[in-house]
Amino acid sequence: MLVCVFEGKEQWVVKEVDPPDLGEDEVLIQVKAAGICGTDIHILRAEYFQDFPIIAGHEFSGQVVEVGRKVSQFKVGDRVTADPNIFCDRCYFCKINKNNHCLNAQAVGVTRSGAFAELVAVPEKCIFPIPENLTFAEAALAEPLACVVYGAKRSGIQPGEKVLIFGAGPIGLLLLALYKVYGASQIVVVDVSEKKLAKAKEWGADLVVLADGTEDKLIREISPLGFELVVDATGIPRVQENELQFIQPDGTYLLFGVAPVGSQMTIDPYFIFRNDVRILGSYAVKKTMQYAINLLTQGKIPVKELVSASYPLPQFGQALQEVLHNPDRLKIQIHFA
Ligand SMILES: [Zn+2]
Ligand SMILES: [Zn+2]
The missing domain is CATH 3.90.180.10 (Medium-chain alcohol dehydrogenases, catalytic domain)
Incomplete structure (x- = not known):
């Protein structure tokens, strides 16, 4: 073969x-x-x-x-x-x-x-x-969706909450689709590719932000008090360490993107303490394959x-x-x- x-x-x-x-x-x-x-x-x-x-x-x-x-x-x-x-x-x-x-x-x-x-x-x-x-x-695509279902189950969100997603590749878009199902009031997606952002718009992102160096300021203007959930779907440590600042007090950070083994990011521990921040990983799939297939079968995504x-x-x-x-x-x- x-x-x-x-x-x-x-x-x-x-x-x-x-x-x-x-x-x-x-x-x-x-x-x-x-x-x-x-x-x-x-x-x-x-x-x-x-x-x-x-x-x-x-x-x-x-x-x-x-x-x-x-x-x-x-x-x-x-x-x-x-x-x-x-x-x-x-x-x-x-x-x-x-x-x-x-x-x-x-x-x-x-x-x-x-x-x-x-x-x-x-x-x-x-x-x-x-x-x-x-x-x-x-x-x-059931397997990547199953990973995303697991991550979304871990991070949760309540209806009406705001979500900020970094990365509009296949994983970022699948996360976007699921958080819409969860009832987010606003989902903002950030990426370096205008084409990917156009797709994120089609998939229901409320706002998209081009990461061209001005994105931090724009994200602040969109939601000055931050987001209940910030999600990384880039896997790039230098991008990841910049994402934390947008988490609202008592908010959640979902590190979904896979960074290289042994890479490092810098975190201000005082920021985590002072803001009751929850940091979550999401590794692979845990009994979520069938749910992914169910979502695909019903044409939800x-x-x-x-x-x-x-x-x-x-x-x-x-x-x-x-x-x-x-x-x-x-x-x-x-x-x-
Ligand atoms: Zn994979
Ligand atoms: Zn075992």
Whole structure:
């Protein structure tokens, strides 16, 4: 089968390898669509907890082509997507319902072979059926949406509160869509790309702010007393440290964007103390995949608009170039015939 292997830091190759061995509790999926995520870029740059060589790709959908002996819920031909996070269900954190902090966690496309490949083997417990009305391209966005559902559940907001989102990429837009569902009274979105901001407007942002150096002043004018919720969807530490100032007293900061492992940001501890600030992380997915699929199935979030371009696997290099160098792009996917 044809795969893209990340062989080491900044090194990748598209090549033929043997199909994966299928465990008795695993399902073999013929991949139809796989999104390239910021995390994949961190993996390629050795800024994550990856193991090289690795076939990356953790946002995907496809069709079942084989099932292991113990698989009971799926059959050949089923259309599916997957939660790439594999939890042991036995360790301390799994037993107290903190599965996403499983001490023995594996992840498809991070610690084991992923979906930048014609075939991917995934444990049955991680697989979810997708309805006929969802395309494979849409279903491949269920995983990022599941991450966003988890983050939104953690940060909450009450109807009428104000939200400020930094970053209008696919994650920022998904957060925007969800906080609208939560009943925010005003959502302001900040980004460096005018095209992305135009999309944020289409998706219901009340105001958008171009990050051209004048944004701090503009944000202050929009809401002089700050926002109940400030969300980072940029993953850039120097942007993140500037975001805190916009949090209202007793407000919440959701750090959603993935910064490189070991990077630093500067925080004024007195500001956190004086303003009763709550700082939250949001790691991966915790039992929110089905909710993401439910939202997609009911057409609540127009995710197909998030796909800027899709390339066949042999053109992985072009796809990567676009991810790295086109500031206006949203989700770039790899597709298979
Ligand atoms: Zn991802
Ligand atoms: Zn565990």
